[in-house]
Amino acid sequence: MISQELKAVILKQLNLDDFDLKDETIAPEVPGWDSLNHINIILAVEEKFNVKFKSYELLRLKCVGDLQKMLDSKLNK
Amino acid sequence: MNIDVNKILQILSFNPDDPLIFTTGLFLILFFFFILIYNFLLKKTSLRIGFLIFFSFYFYYKSTGYYTSILIVSAVINFFFAKWIASTENFSIKRLHLFLAVLINIGILAYFKYTNFILQIFSDIANKDFSPLDIFLPIGISFYTFKSLNYVFDVYFDTLKPTGSFRNFLLYVSFFPNILAGPIDRASDFLPQIEKEPFISRxxxxxxxxxxxxxxxxxxxxxxxxxxxxxxxxxxxxxxxxxxxxxxxxxxxxxxxxxxxxxxxxxxxxxxxxxxxxxxxxxNYPFKATSIADFWRRWHISLSKWLLDYLFRPIQMKYRTLRTFSNVIAVFVTFLICGIWHGAGWNFILWGALHGFMMSFAMLxxxxxxxxxxxxxxxxxxxxxxxxxxxxxxxxxxxxxxxxxxxxxxxxxxxxxxxxxxxxxxxxxxxxxxxxxxxxxxxxxxxxxxxxxxxxxxxxxxxxxxxxxxxxxxxxxxxxxxxxxxxxxxxxxxxxx
Incomplete structure (x- = not known):
């Protein structure tokens, strides 16, 4: 389940009013989430939640649900 | 009727000037017999896969002769490195194995493809005459090296479980339809197809x-x-x-x-x-592209996706705090390497740099x-x-x-x-x-x-x-x-x- 906070950060970066982000949603399904914009989203998530991801962790993400899980694991530490 | 056995053997033997490409009459004849036997073996999974590997190796041998052995060495190396990567939880060891696998793969590729080019550059700098070394370039080596590396990378990123079957991995690497010129197919897509009984819909x-x-x-x-x-x-x-x-x-x-x-x-x-x-x-209709970046989403997709996943993204993520400049650096380096991958020559390097420059400039x-x-x-x-x-x-x-x-x-x-x-x-x-x-x-x-x-x-x-x-x-x-x-x-x- 994607949290409202994470969803808000992603949608703000993409200039989207609303989009149904699910666990299994992948970047190409979301308007504007291309390989270039991807870093802006990651940086925004890192800034908003004050976390730092490793490159290795970011490269294994497959879907938004993976990003949520990784974020949760960082926040729970 | 006299059948000249020697002549037939000669036609069927390795000839670097006459690779077994799909548009030759010889391929048409051999493929006809291949399909006949393959259909006969449809329900016998092991025999079917074994026969497919045998035909793939013959296909590759016809173009490269004894250099086919490099394909086997490459398959063995990548199969075991991926296995070692998956077998440890220690991140440093995983990374070391990945580094060694990339080093060996790129080392083999570089030896065959770029040795003379690099020696030529050194000779030019030293203002000396240069006579190229006699190095045979095994056709398709760039394609199967990248194909094998895709498997190792995916196992490293934990997005693919390594296969336990060396036989299946050998088929993935040597599969004759795409061994000479791609597509650089993904192990994650290909491996699950191998043991399924082939079903061809209308x-x-x-x-x-x-x-x-x-x-x-x-x-x-x-x-x-x-x-x-x-x-x-x-x-x-x-x-x-x-x-x-x-x-x-x-x-x-x-x-x-x-x-x-x-x-x-x-x-x-x-x-x-x-x-x-x-x-x-x-x-995918590359000339309908509305930008150079769009062109690369439509041209040689299997290579551009490979470069995107295993070169562009890692560089982009590593330097992400530079924001747009991380994209600019990543795209330029990626396409410079894309140019080098295409061949040992300044024209290819310039071509890659040109694409990198055009995309970087468009971003800015x-x-x-x-x-x-x-x-x-x-x-x-x-x-x-x-x-x-x-x-x-x-x-x-x-x-x-x-x-x-x-x-x-x-x-x-x-x-x-x-x-x-x-x-x-x-x-x-x-x-x-x-x-x-x-x-x-x-x-x-x-x-x-x-x-x-x-x-x-x-x-x-x-x-x-x-x-x-x-x-x-x-x-x-x-x-x-x-x-x-x-x-x-x-x-x-x-x-x-």
Missing amino acids: EDFGRAIFLICLGLIKKVVVADYISINFVDRIFDFPLRYTGVENLLAIYGYVLQIYCDFSGYSDLAIGIALLFGFKLMENF IQKPRVKILTALKIYNTKFHKFFQVFITFHLVAFSFMVFKNRNFQTVLDMLDQIATFFHGEVFIQFVEQLPLIFGLIVTGYLFHFLPSKLEKVGIKFISSFPLFGKVLLLVIVIWIAAQFKSADIQPFIYFQF
């Missing part, structure tokens, strides 16, 4: 026939024919021809390289589909560009799109001119002829003297720019044919291709003015 069969027919027409009728009879002659001596002929030769070459490469991919995908394997798409000016176009009220209009396609196509055409010419002076000569010695009236002579070449170029581009849904209509139409109809269509296309292949080289009249 639609799949129709698509296979469609792709094989299309591939033959693109490769033999269009690419090979316009290359021998027109393009090469102008590129060899551009100063002997007018600007209009040079320009037509560039347009011809762009179509030729597309038809050659995508035609071969169509054949690979179609042939694999005939015995139940689905390979990834490799081309994106915001002001959108502002200006919006202010002019043409942003996202039909005119804008047409203009984008037109500009992108010509930038791509220019880059391919650099790609083809090992000598940069030829590029300058061609541009100079176009700028200062155009002689547009020669176009009429060209059409009159070489109607077939002109017709092929026009038809080639026309089909390219038609709506892509026509392809689906074509596949559906062919799928509706009875088996006899499909075979007849294939025979007709093979016959046409054979006519073009055996046609004498067309006399080329040097246009006098």
Whole structure:
């Protein structure tokens, strides 16, 4: 389940009013989430939640649900 | 009847000048027997896979001889490195294994492909004479190295569980339809298909026939024919021809390289589909692209996706705090390496750098560009799109001119002829003297720019044919291709003015 906070950060970066982000949603399904914009989203998530991801962790993400899980694991530490 | 066994053995043996590519008569005969035996083994999984590996190795041996052993070494190395990566939770050890796997793979590739090029550079710097070492370049090595590395990377990123079967991995690496020229298929897509009993739906069969027919027409009728009879002659001596002929030769070459490469991919995908394997798409109407980045989403997709996942993204993520500049650095480095991957020559490096530069530049000016176009009220209009396609196509055409010419002076000569010695009236002579070449170029581009849904209509139409109809269509296309292949080289009249 994607949290409202994470969803808000992603949608703000993409200039989207609303989009149904699910666990299994992948970047190409979301308007504007291309390989270039991807870093802006990651940086925004890192800034908003004050976390730092490793490159290795970011490269294994497959879907938004993976990003949520990784974020949760960082926040729970 | 006397059968010359020695002659047959000679034909079937390794010959580096005569690789077993899909458009040869020998492949057609061997593939016929392959399909017969393969169908007989459909329900016997191990025998079927074993036979497929055997045929794949023979196919590769025919083009590379004893260098086939490198393919086996590569498969063994990558299979075990991936296994070791997956077997440990220690991140440093995982990373060390990945590093070693990449080092060995790229080391083998670099030895065969770039040794002479690098030695030549050193000799040039030292101002010494250089005689190249006798290094045989095993065909397809760039493709299967990247294919194997994809497996190791995916296991490292934990997005793919390593296969426990070396046999299946060996088939993935050696699979004959895509070993010589791609598509650089993903292990995650290919491995799960191996042990499934092949099922070819009516639609799949129709698509296979469609792709094989299309591939033959693109490769033999269009690419090979316009290359021998027109393009090469102008590129060899551009100063002997007018600007209009040079320009037509560039347009011809762009179509030729597309038809050659995508035609071969169509054949690979179609042939694999005939015995139940689905390979990834490799081309998607690249000249309809509205930007260079869009072009790379449509051209040699299996390579561009590979570069995106295993080169661009890691660099981009590592330097992400630089924001747009991380994208700029990542895209430039990626395409520079893309150029080097294509061959050991400054033309390829320059070609890659050019693409990297064009995309980096587009990123940097994106915001002001959108502002200006919006202010002019043409942003996202039909005119804008047409203009984008037109500009992108010509930038791509220019880059391919650099790609083809090992000598940069030829590029300058061609541009100079176009700028200062155009002689547009020669176009009429060209059409009159070489109607077939002109017709092929026009038809080639026309089909390219038609709506892509026509392809689906074509596949559906062919799928509706009875088996006899499909075979007849294939025979007709093979016959046409054979006519073009055996046609004498067309006399080329040097246009006098």
